[in-house]
Amino acid sequence: MNAVATARAAYDCIVIGGGHNGLACAAYLARAGRSVLVLEAADRLGGAALTREFAPGFRVSAGAHLLHQMPARLIEELALEKHGLRWAAQSLPTAALAPDGAALLLSGSGPESIEGPVDREDTEGYARFMALMQRFAAVMNPMLEAVPPRLGTERWADRLSLMRLGWRIRRLGRRDMRELLRIAGMNVYDLLKEHFRSPLLQGALGFDAVLGTNFGPRAPGTVMTLLYRLAAQHGAGARALALPAGGLGAVADALAGAARAAGAEIRLTAPVARVTVAADRACGVTLQSGESIAARAVVSSADPQTSFLGLVGSEHLDTAFVRRVHHLRTRGLAAKLHLALDGLPKFSGLPAAAHGARLLIAPSLDYVEHAYNHSKYGAHSAAPALEITMPTLSDPGLAPTGKHVLSAIVQYAPYELTGGWAGQHEAFAQQLIDQLERHAPGLRSLVRERELLTPPDMEREFRISGGHWHHVDLALDQFYAVRPVPGATQHRTPLPGFYLCGAGCHPGGGVMGIAGRNAARQIIAGEPAQ
Ligand SMILES: Cc1cc2nc3c(=O)[nH]c(=O)nc-3n(C[C@H](O)[C@H](O)[C@H](O)COP(=O)(O)OP(=O)(O)OC[C@H]3O[C@@H](n4cnc5c(N)ncnc54)[C@H](O)[C@@H]3O)c2cc1C
Structure with missing residues (x-):
């Protein structure tokens, strides 16, 4: 698909990047009646969740290859199945391969869902452990799916959001609450050693905690990354882990279908060179081709360093903020x-x-x-x-x-x-x-x-600086209410009219579409400045 002739008109919103978050953002904005233009640098959609040929006649999901975190609600709201999303497989089991001997099969969370070389104690322990983790994941899921609160404000919405989180934890009951507080900062290595004897089972569960992160299982905070994964899967419901028919690029195609059906325009091979700033506000973009396009708001799904240091430019940002962005891992x-x-x-x-x-x-x-x-x-x-x-x-x-x-x-x-x-x-x-x-x-x-x-x-x-799964490392100091950096934590940024909607925002990477959806909601809600 190529350039749209009307692209020089002013838009309510320009979305930089046609990865799945940019497309989700565009779809929600367009459905709310905004005029939207998506500008993607590549010649195809999907970003790090695309399908492409890698050998003659062979196609693959070249970045993300499993869909397991996209909320079922988002798939329904945007009617992605109506826009062509089909399933090749759903609820895939996991098989932990042994160096010699039988593999361990995990197909759910009950004692009947574990098959292979584990004893009865581990089989029963697995069901207990998964039940506990699922209770914690259910508590964390609303936090994962919502815009995080701004810390230290007088706003009731921010206070309420923290109070709700506290209330959900309180409702776990004394025993679970204590356990959550005990394990939250722990490393997954120690936690799994407490629960299981089978190295194969420990390895499989521990790997889930560090997949896509820059940690090994002995790093503090890896229980949190495991809970994060389970909380996202909680929202995805019964179909996780899934293989969309046609690969992960089919998700982007369906999102693009939803966005276009609501009136959004999408241009490929349209790399943005700069965000236009006038009177201290973002008011459009200039493409690498030299073409300028005006918009009332600009939202970037590129990673935060590219967005702030490359596209906006440090001359439009406060020095301390620039330093924080520069130091992101x-x-x-x-x-x-x-x-x-x-x-x-x-x-x-x-x-x-x-x-x-x-x-x-x-x-x-x-x-x-x-x-x-x-x-x-x-x-x-x-x-x-x-x-x-x-x-x-x-x-x-x-x-x-x-x-x-x-x-x-x-x-x-x-x-x-x-x-x-x-x-x-x-x-x-x-x-x-x-x-x-x-x-x-x-x-x-x-x-x-x-x-x-x-x-x-x-x-x-x-086009992800550092080539990181989450754009910005998913670690406790770059998490939730401080992600990606203080000053840009609620999709709004220090530059009025400029927003973020990619994996660098809360809740991070993984094909979820939550950052895109929540950014759209913030843009629709309008600006109180940071
Ligand atoms: C090796 C690997 C395996 C993974 N496996 C999984 C998995 O199995 N399951 C899972 O859920 N997640 C997985 N992930 C994570 C997931 O792929 C990403 O977190 C997710 O795709 C990020 O989506 P996004 O839309 O936020 O950003 P991106 O996908 O990075 O999209 C950003 C888009 O912006 C475009 N762009 C950048 N700069 C410009 C510019 N100047 N002008 C115009 N366009 C621009 C880019 O071309 C890109 O299309 C994996 C990631 C990696 C790296």
Whole structure:
């Protein structure tokens, strides 16, 4: 889809970036009657949640590959299924692969939903642990889905929001409340050691706490990141973990359909060079082509450093604010491996019917922690932890008949690799294939083509500075009411008329659309300045 002839007219709102959050924001704004223009730099929509070809005839979800956090309510409100969203698979089980022996299968949270090499104590303990975590996740979900309060204001809305959170925690009852307060700042390693004996089960649950983050399981705050993931999945309801038919790009296409149906215009290959500032307010954008477009408000789904330091420019912002943005931690640690396969690999210890599950190589907490250790010193893991999907098992149209796609998230691969990625890219890709070969003998001979995306590759392709899953590291000091930085925590920013709507905002990355939806609500509500 190409340039829209009427794009020089003034709009109520310009949305920078056609990733899923930018599109969700545009859809909500357009449905509220605003005239909206989305400007996407790439030649396709989706940002880090897109589907594209990586080898002739083979397509893959090149960034995000599982949908498990988008609120069911958002899918309904925007009628995404009416706009073409279909499901190749829903409620995928997780299979934790063992180095030797049978895999552990997790298909829910009850004692009947765990199958494999665990004893009765762990089976019952799993059901108890998951029930507790689900209660906490239910408490956290409204906090995750709402705009965070501004701290220290006299406004009743902000006070009420904090009071509601306190009230929800209080309603857990004394025992659960104490436990939540005890574990909230803990590391997931210690928590899981308290609950389970099976290293395989510990590894699988611990990996979920650190997937997409810059932590190992021994880092304080990793119980919080596990709860964060579960809280988001709570909102997604029964269909999480899901594979949209056509890959994650189908979510962006459906969001674009909803936005267009409500009147929004979308332009591709339209990189924004600068936000126009006049009389201390954002009033439009200038494209790299030199074209200027006026708007009453501008909202950016690009990461906060790109948005403030690149698009607005530090000359329009207070020095202390610029320093805070500059100091955000934005270097990614997750890589992505895509394999085009001539046939279906057979993973040892995994029943044939479970090959379409979400497969984990994270056989113990120590394994994941060791994988993390290298990254602290600028090296990639010698034995990385992996989340693997083979989407062609439920969505065969992604590859030629009889062929398969394997998509793996790889942790840990630092943005700044000592010695640089150029000389080590190939060796790391080969190392990953060797690792997969050990779990699925014969896999190597099926590999027709492969693609490895490191964080610098993702920085280039997705235009995310640092190539980080969450745009801005998801850590307690960059979380909730201080995310991404004080002064820009409620989608509003110090520059009137300029808003943020991407993964750098609360609640962070993951294909949720919440940041986009909440930014639209703030724009519609209008501005009290920060
Ligand atoms: C390796 C990896 C695996 C992941 N796996 C999962 C997963 O399985 N499940 C999950 O839920 N999440 C996953 N994530 C996280 C998820 O992909 C992101 O958090 C999410 O896609 C961010 O969406 P967004 O719309 O906020 O930003 P983005 O997707 O980054 O979109 C921002 C858009 O803005 C555009 N843009 C930037 N600058 C400009 C400019 N100057 N002018 C115009 N346009 C511009 C970009 O091109 C991009 O399209 C993964 C992330 C990574 C990196």
